[in-house]
Amino acid sequence: AQKITQTQPGMFVQEKEAVTLDCTYDTSDQSYGLFWYKQPSSGEMIFLIYQGSYDEQNATEGRYSLNFQKARKSANLVISASQLGDSAMYFCAMREGQRNNNDMRFGAGTRLTVKP
C-alpha cells in the first residue's frame, strides 16, 4: 500500500508568492517522522525540514514550514516568498517506528516551477 501520497505532479507559483505542496501519509505507528527533500536539476537530494509525530508545534526552517495535521495524516510543505531557485522536485518522506532507520518511504514527488 502507498505510504506517502503526493497528489500534485506539478505546481506553478509566481515569484515572491507562497506555495503549498501536499503530502498525506499512512501509518499505524505512534512514533514516526516526516521529511521533505528538494531535488534540483543537478540531482542531489537536499534535506529541508523534519517533523516528528510527537512534536506539538509545526516545524519551520527559514522560508520552509511544515503544516502538520496529525488527525488528517497530512504534512504539507509551505514555501513562503518563492524564489526562482526554488524550482525543483520536492519529495515527502516518512520513517516509522523505533527500529533502525531503514524504513524511509518516499512519495512520487511534486515538480515546482517558479515563474518570474
Next chain:
Amino acid sequence: DVKVTQSSRYLVKRTGEKVFLECVQDMDHENMFWYRQDPGLGLRLIYFSYDVKMKEKGDIPEGYSVSREKKERFSLILESASTNQTSMYLCASSLIGTGPSYEQYFGPGTRLTVT
C-alpha cells in the same frame, strides 16, 4: 559537511554487462542505502546496509546485489544489466539509531542507461 560521492554521474552500458556503482561517504555513518528513482514512482529502496558486510533487501532487490567491505563504501552491482534497469540511482547514508529523526544524506546520483 556530510559528503556522499558516487563514482559516476552518467553511465551507459550494454544489455548483459556487469555494472558496478560505487558510493563513498566521509561522515563515518553506519547506515548506507541504494535507491532507484523513476518518474512518477519517487525513490524506491533497493538495498541497505547497517554495518560492514551486513545488508538487507529493500523493496526492489531483484536483479541487484550489494557489497560493503569497508564502512565508508557501499557498492551496487547489476550482475547482468537489462534495459528495465535504466534509471537514476541514488546513494544515501545516515547515522544508526532508533527513533525516527535521523535524516539521510544523499549523493548526486548516477543516471544509468542500458542499451
